[in-house]
Amino acid sequence: MKIMHEQLSFQGNNSFNIKWDDFPHFTFPWHFHSEFELVYVIQSFGRRFVADHTENFSNGDLVLIGPNLPHYWKNDEVFHKNDPDYKVNAIVVHFPADFFEQQLESYPEFLAIKKLLKRAARGIQFPKTTTSRLDKKLRQLLKLSGMELTLAFLSLLNELAQEKDWKQLASESYQPDLKNWTGTRMDKVMHLVNTNYRQQIKLDDIATEIGMNASAFSRYFKEKTGKSFIRFINEMRIGYACKLLQENRMNIADIGFESGFNNLSNFNRCFKSIVAQSPQHYRKHFLEKHF
Structure with missing residues (x-):
C-alpha cells in the first residue's frame, strides 16, 4: 500500500x-x-x-x-x-x-x-x-x-x-521506511496553502511561486499528498467551516464566505461531497450530540 x-x-x-x-x-x-x-x-x-x-x-x-x-x-x-x-x-x-x-x-x-x-x-x-x-x-x-x-x-x-x-502497538523491531517529504519546495507550498486557503488561491499562482509549470506542479502535489490540489484546498476550507459550524455563532452563508467559497451553492455542494451531509444537518447533529 x-x-x-x-x-x-x-x-x-x-x-x-x-x-x-x-x-x-x-x-x-x-x-x-x-x-x-x-x-x-x-x-x-x-x-x-x-x-x-x-x-x-x-x-x-x-x-x-x-x-x-x-x-x-x-x-x-x-x-x-x-x-x-x-x-x-x-x-x-x-x-x-x-x-x-x-x-x-x-x-x-x-x-x-x-x-x-x-x-x-x-x-x-x-x-x-x-x-x-x-x-x-x-x-x-x-x-x-x-x-x-x-x-x-x-x-x-x-x-x-x-x-x-x-x-x-508497533513492535520494538519496527523501523519506519519513510520517504523524505520535508524538502524546502513542499515546505514552501504548504506555507502558501496554509496562509491563503481562505482566499481565492489558484494552482497556477502556487506553481509560479515555486518555479514549476501548472501541469508539473499538479502531478508533484498529487504525488506528495495523495490528493489533487483543488481537493486538498477544499478539504482545508471545509475543515475550517466545520469548526465555525460547531461554534454556532455565524449563519451558513457567512461561514461559506469566511471559509473561502465564493457562493453559497458551491459551499453547500463541496461540503456535502466531503462530509456527506449538508452544513445545516452537520450543525444540527453536532449540537444535538454535544449540547
Whole structure:
C-alpha cells in the first residue's frame, strides 16, 4: 500500500486541532504526518493499522499516535453500503511534535506527560475502562477554546499518562521506511496553502511561486499528498467551516464566505461531497450530540 504524507494545518492561533468526525466511513488512506494524533472512536468498527500492528477496533477505541508513525482506520464493508445505521463518530486531536517542548524537558510536573509522548512513538491503545472514565472530558474539548481548551487538554494528557493498563502497538523491531517529504519546495507550498486557503488561491499562482509549470506542479502535489490540489484546498476550507459550524455563532452563508467559497451553492455542494451531509444537518447533529 502506497503511503501518503498528510500535511496538517492549524487554524488561527490554535496550538492544536480538535475535530468531530461524522462520516459514513473512514476515508483517509495509509498515511503519516509530523504531528501527534489522538483518536477516540465513539461509534464505528473495523480494522486499525498502526505501523506493523493491526487489530479490530470498535466503539470506545482510544489510540495515541506519535509523529511520522503510519496509520490507517478501515471500516468493515457494511459501512460502504449507504446504510444510515452505520457511520463514524469520532473525536480527533492533532498537536505538534514540539507541543510544550520546553516544559516537558524542564519541569518535573510534566514528566509523566513526557513519558507518555515518548511511548506514543510506537502508538498506544488505552483500555475501554479508560475511555468510559474520560468520555465526558474528551467530548468537553469540542466545546472549549483558548486557554480553557489548552488547560483541559493538558489535564486529559496527564490522566492518560497516569494510566497503567495501556498497550504498545508497533513492535520494538519496527523501523519506519519513510520517504523524505520535508524538502524546502513542499515546505514552501504548504506555507502558501496554509496562509491563503481562505482566499481565492489558484494552482497556477502556487506553481509560479515555486518555479514549476501548472501541469508539473499538479502531478508533484498529487504525488506528495495523495490528493489533487483543488481537493486538498477544499478539504482545508471545509475543515475550517466545520469548526465555525460547531461554534454556532455565524449563519451558513457567512461561514461559506469566511471559509473561502465564493457562493453559497458551491459551499453547500463541496461540503456535502466531503462530509456527506449538508452544513445545516452537520450543525444540527453536532449540537444535538454535544449540547
